Amino acid sequence: MKEVKIESTFKVYEGFSELPDDIQHLMQSAIETRENAYAPYSKFKVGAAILLDNNEVVVGSNQENASYPSGLCAERTAIYYAGAKYPTAKILKMALTASSQNQITDSPIPPCGACRQAISEYEIKQDKPIEIYFMGATGKVVKSNSLANLLPLGFDRSFL
Numbered sequence: 021m022k023e024v025k026i027e028s029t030f031k032v033y034e035g036f037s038e039l040p041d042d043i044q045h046l047m048q049s050a051i052e053t054r055e056n057a058y059a060p061y062s063k064f065k066v067g068a069a070i071l072l073d074n075n076e077v078v079v080g081s082n083q084e085n086a087s088y089p090s091g092l093c094a095e096r097t098a099i100y101y102a103g104a105k106y107p108t109a110k111i112l113k114m115a116l117t118a119s120s121q122n123q124i125t126d127s128p129i130p131p132c133g134a135c136r137q138a139i140s141e142y143e144i145k146q147d148k149p150i151e152i153y154f155m156g157a158t159g160k161v162v163k164s165n166s167l168a169n170l171l172p173l174g175f176d177r178s179f180l
């Protein structure tokens with residue numbers, strides 16, 4: 021038996037205004053898109069903006085359903101659309117923001133496990149890390165250089 025230690029490193033920005041200009045721009049798209057969320061059940065709106073290597077920005081927001089599991093997170097709405105519309109483009113960066121109507125969302129909101137798995141698929145497919153920035157409605161912004169940092173011991177195509 022041996023013990024294995026897996027470490028991840030993240031950058032934490034004090035707030036939106038500390039982000040580099042291009043990331044502020046991408047995050048602003050995510051913030052605007054967040055307002056298009058259809059979240060009548062959770063009252064939790066999420067916005068995602070994806071920058072592709074063809075310079076296009078693809079956005080998505082969470083879309084809920086009275087049959088709860090039929091809804092979809094913002095990240096997957098955006099990344100599946102990017103894959104559908106620009107199948108050969110590489111995903112460079114993702115900006116994520118979430119805002120609850122029930123409480124102040126001032127801590128960074130990371131993508132859920134299912135979205136990590138979905139983003140991981142594209143990161144592996146394109147063989148290039150995806151930078152991920154996530155925040156609440158206000159407050160600190162976390163940057164991960166790669167999805168892999170957020171999903172240790174992930175399941176991927178190599179097992180199939």
Ligand code: THU
Binds near residue numbers: 065084095135
């Ligand atoms: N949600 C996202 O859009 N992304 C996540 O990573 C976490 C959760 C959405 C799904 C649902 O509409 C609401 O937030 C509450 O879970």
